Amino acid sequence: MAPAAIPPPLEGKKRRIGVMTSGGDAPGMNGSVRAVVRMALYSNCEAYAIYEGYDGLVKGGDMIKEMQWEDVRGFLSEGGTLIGTARCMAFMQRDGRRTAAKNMILKGIDALVICGGDGSLTGADRFRDEWPSLLEELVESKELTTEQVAPFKHLNIVGLVGSIDNDLSMTDATIGCYSSLARICEAIDSVDTTATSHQRAFVVETMGRHCGWLTLMAGVATGSDFIFIPEQPAKEGWEGNMLGIIRKHREMGKRKTIVIVAEGAIDENLNKITPHQIKEILSGAGLDTRVTTLGHVQRGGQPAAYDRMLSTLQGVEAVKAVLEATPETPSPVICMIENKIVRRPLLEAVAQTQKVAEAIENKDFKTAMELRDAEFAEYFKSYNITTASEQPELLLPKEKRMRIGIIHVGAPAGGMNAATRAAVAYCLARGHTPVALNNGFPGLIRHHSDKPLGAVREISWLDAESWANKGGSEIGTNRGLPSEDLETVSYVFKTYKIQALFVVGGFEAFTAVSELRQGREHYKAFKIPMVILPATISNNVPGTEYSIGSDTCLNALIQYCDACRQSASASRRRVFVIETQGGESGYIATIAGLSIGAFAVYTPEDGISLKMLDHDIDSLRETFKKDKGQNRAGKILLVNEKASKTYSVQIIADMIAEAGKGKFESRHGVPGHFQQGTTPSPMDRVRAVRFAFRSLEHIEQYAGMDPDEIDDDSMSTAVIGIKGAKVLFSPMDVIEKRETDWHRRRPKKEFWTDLKEYVDILSGRPSQNKRQQ
Numbered sequence: 001m002a003p004a005a006i007p008p009p010l011e012g013k014k015r016r017i018g019v020m021t022s023g024g025d026a027p028g029m030n031g032s033v034r035a036v037v038r039m040a041l042y043s044n045c046e047a048y049a050i051y052e053g054y055d056g057l058v059k060g061g062d063m064i065k066e067m068q069w070e071d072v073r074g075f076l077s078e079g080g081t082l083i084g085t086a087r088c089m090a091f092m093q094r095d096g097r098r099t100a101a102k103n104m105i106l107k108g109i110d111a112l113v114i115c116g117g118d119g120s121l122t123g124a125d126r127f128r129d130e131w132p133s134l135l136e137e138l139v140e141s142k143e144l145t146t147e148q149v150a151p152f153k154h155l156n157i158v159g160l161v162g163s164i165d166n167d168l169s170m171t172d173a174t175i176g177c178y179s180s181l182a183r184i185c186e187a188i189d190s191v192d193t194t195a196t197s198h199q200r201a202f203v204v205e206t207m208g209r210h211c212g213w214l215t216l217m218a219g220v221a222t223g224s225d226f227i228f229i230p231e232q233p234a235k236e237g238w239e240g241n242m243l244g245i246i247r248k249h250r251e252m253g254k255r256k257t258i259v260i261v262a263e264g265a266i267d268e269n270l271n272k273i274t275p276h277q278i279k280e281i282l283s284g285a286g287l288d289t290r291v292t293t294l295g296h297v298q299r300g301g302q303p304a305a306y307d308r309m310l311s312t313l314q315g316v317e318a319v320k321a322v323l324e325a326t327p328e329t330p331s332p333v334i335c336m337i338e339n340k341i342v343r344r345p346l347l348e349a350v351a352q353t354q355k356v357a358e359a360i361e362n363k364d365f366k367t368a369m370e371l372r373d374a375e376f377a378e379y380f381k382s383y384n385i386t387t388a389s390e391q392p393e394l395l396l397p398k399e400k401r402m403r404i405g406i407i408h409v410g411a412p413a414g415g416m417n418a419a420t421r422a423a424v425a426y427c428l429a430r431g432h433t434p435v436a437l438n439n440g441f442p443g444l445i446r447h448h449s450d451k452p453l454g455a456v457r458e459i460s461w462l463d464a465e466s467w468a469n470k471g472g473s474e475i476g477t478n479r480g481l482p483s484e485d486l487e488t489v490s491y492v493f494k495t496y497k498i499q500a501l502f503v504v505g506g507f508e509a510f511t512a513v514s515e516l517r518q519g520r521e522h523y524k525a526f527k528i529p530m531v532i533l534p535a536t537i538s539n540n541v542p543g544t545e546y547s548i549g550s551d552t553c554l555n556a557l558i559q560y561c562d563a564c565r566q567s568a569s570a571s572r573r574r575v576f577v578i579e580t581q582g583g584e585s586g587y588i589a590t591i592a593g594l595s596i597g598a599f600a601v602y603t604p605e606d607g608i609s610l611k612m613l614d615h616d617i618d619s620l621r622e623t624f625k626k627d628k629g630q631n632r633a634g635k636i637l638l639v640n641e642k643a644s645k646t647y648s649v650q651i652i653a654d655m656i657a658e659a660g661k662g663k664f665e666s667r668h669g670v671p672g673h674f675q676q677g678t679t680p681s682p683m684d685r686v687r688a689v690r691f692a693f694r695s696l697e698h699i700e701q702y703a704g705m706d707p708d709e710i711d712d713d714s715m716s717t718a719v720i721g722i723k724g725a726k727v728l729f730s731p732m733d734v735i736e737k738r739e740t741d742w743h744r745r746r747p748k749k750e751f752w753t754d755l756k757e758y759v760d761i762l763s764g765r766p767s768q769n770k771r772q773q
């Protein structure tokens, strides 16, 4: 038999890269396929889609298709996986893996990017491990010749974690987990309103056989009463404990009860805990109780903004990893740590993940918890504190308790209320007194002594209890600054004995704390610890790469853009020019651009020139000229509101329409305040809780300290934020002096500016980057 024909090897650095999705589908998988295909083409490689996961690899032939640029158009906004996925028994067997290896070689594919859960990545790792011996077998059995396998000695495998469970160790987020969480939170928010109306109890079952991430985060984001997760099995007597907490909440005035149970919930003896079992207990205690099983709803739907961005950036990184790989490089899995894309050894990530299940089986729950990322344990701790059960061990001695002022400054942003709710719960658990300073600094200056209700009010647990999922600002926010009347601000702090300040807001909040810090020279009342939790859709607060509210905004914006796209698909050949908010920062425009696959993004950092517009209009003309009907998805240009004083979205749209001369048309859109969103996104909510807790822990260190001593410590005025792979506090004086562009109201160095290149690369915008096709 003549040996099968194999495509000749590609020249130079070029590779043939296969991409597949495997295991359970997850929203965002399509984004990674799109990014791998386009990044591969951009990098002079060939791209192949392997349909139906490992099944496609084992079957070969038409299941492995070469992909062109246009083949992945429109992928970003689609849920599920468009190249299919399957559970493949054949790949579990060595024979199946040998056939898979042969099929890859027959297509000339020498690198494989696999997007899937821990099972898929385990399979990938096994495949990589066995690869040399599989090739030997193929030669021995004369299916391939020594010469044929010679160019394929080293298989490059890169893993992308696509799974709604977020169950892989070493990454903070898997592709799909935040979309799934959004679905769960939407459902629980809906159940919440009916539960409140009827004073009912609901037991909601969520997915997660071995991993409680979805359940825990849903608990934190929705403010549920009790959760059951596999990593922290319910302790003996859990029935009484749960009822105790629920009774306490009811006594405090709560009208509803929500219990969330992970599919894999167990007790300490590894007995399964079912929603119906919990229902019986709650009904027995006199609560009108219903069970809601969310099921596959949790997997479906369009990907959230974060998953679109994550899958895109991970796809880009996967191709880079393939191109940089040497025979010695261990196979990586692309992970996200806080805000940073990193590569981790696939082998270790898989091994660590499997250890969690083993630890649970061995009843070693401490290890199970530790093997999840550090964030997981932190959220669990935060969750327990917010449920307001009796926790006397958390109470601080009297002399360490403080009156902590909470104030919102600037425009509303999603998550402000969740942060305040968490701060209140934390204060009460520790014995502090949370004091709301209503309506920002102007409220405090003008209305602190109003009768019957002044602007300075202590907050009770019940006041804040329902704020977990509320948009806007329940205690009121205002752009006004303390410099309006520092004298009165100092008087109010003294009169109401404010001993610490927790400020939630954007650049104005930053400016306000800067003013108070500098005011310490004249006002002793300001010599108190102050922390800013950045909250603004613009994400322009120095000292952090992430502000709460920005994720909510991105989700609102992509919803708007998706609607425009949909209308474009009916009318074809239409360009939408959409104005985004963001002040002097192009963050929102750029990340939204990555998440929707914008043709171009115009930011204040780069400005807009006539030459730039000319170039882009030319390339639009070219694109539409080549269009053979595929471009029905239309094109979107995102323009930050401050990108140019001259070129408004309307002018740009008119210029495009003029140039289109009937061949293509354009429309402009201004989503305006729609971008502030309605209900805050789960990511903004959970991060609000985490940062609020950390902020108050930081503030607490100053309890009982002398004002001058506080003043001497530069960390006594700080901003909490994410920087790279870390969550940390930065001292205001340093950030103000070194990192702030006061004139443009943004950080001097913006972490995301490099990402703009990927918007261009992946949309094929030729003016910035030459694309190879």
Ligand code: ATP
Residues within 6 Å of the ligand: 022, 023, 024, 025, 054, 086, 087, 088, 089, 091, 092, 093, 116, 117, 118, 119, 120, 121, 122, 123, 124, 126, 163, 164, 165
């Ligand atoms: P999810 O997290 O959604 O369950 P997953 O990737 O863990 O996704 P699995 O069903 O465990 O989903 O695995 C998907 C496929 O990966 C399997 O059908 C099989 O083809 C392959 N696979 C899983 N484990 C192995 C293994 N140990 N050896 C070889 N192949 C495997």
